[in-house]
Amino acid sequence: MKDIAIDLMALEAGELGVEETLDLFALLIKSGMAWDLQGSYGRTAERLIEAGLITRDGEVSPNAVEQAMAA
Template sequence: MSRMKDLAIDIMSFEADELEIDDILDLFATLIRSGMAWTLQGSYGRAAQALIDQEIISPEGEILTAMVPA
């Protein structure tokens, strides 16, 4: 399966609220690294920017901190 197809599946799973927090961070790190976070619908760019602003993911798409569910 191609990486683009995997990414599409991850996005659909995210929108269906089926991903764990680590998977969400991996998804957004990938979207930031590839630049796709800024070309998808606005909510993706806003979420990506919030993760960057909170220093959870770097502007280059590196996960900086692990999230622990409450």
């Protein structure tokens, strides 16, 4: 990911794949930005954590992409 703002715009436009989305949210969680942006980002981050796809430390869990695609 080169620029968070560009990635956020791509997310909003539905242009990110599963792996890119997980990587973006992992970065947002790790940096703490997930909790500072508009509420939907924090809620999505929390759902990804609760689903076990991303850790509370902002690491993408092993097999997260496969799990997310199967859901």
